[in-house]
């Protein structure tokens with residue numbers, strides 16, 4: 001909860017705040033997310049308007065997860081833009097709108113929504129990640145460029161036979 005006490009209720013009043021808050025639990029998708037209790041840095045502007053308090057700004061949070069190609073642990077960070085109007089009274093607000101709780105406002109749902117949208121769907125440890133060998137599962141970066149499995153496709157194998165037979169015919 002963030003207090004808007006210093007802001008007052010006079011429309012036009014503005015306040016800027018930098019805050020850092022612990023990340024909420026369960027903020028993530030399959031491969032990557034914001035670790036619980038990691039520090040989320042908020043750079044916020046609070047503006048008193050007629051109906052309530054308009055909050056806008058950015059949030060930066062660390063990410064931890066694993067590479068979708070090679071499954072190595074990765075860490076990075078996201079920065080998301082936030083904007084939410086918190087109403088003084090539910091008379092002005094619709095059901096989806098956010099309300100102030102006295103002088104307090106809860107920015108967590110706003111941050112959560114923005115952060116989930118910003119998460120990479122298939123995070124990679126690097127753009128050049130080669131992933132794992134589909135045959136044996138070894139990391140291709142470790143295996144080296146010469147790593148391959150000799151496997152002749154049955155259809156090509158029979159073609160090889162044809163070529164050999166033709167060669168034999170010509171020799172006759």
Ligand SMILES: [Zn+2]
Pocket residue numbers: 067068069070071072124125126129130131
């Ligand atoms: Zn990788």
Ligand SMILES: [Zn+2]
Pocket residue numbers: 133134135136137138147148149
């Ligand atoms: Zn292999």
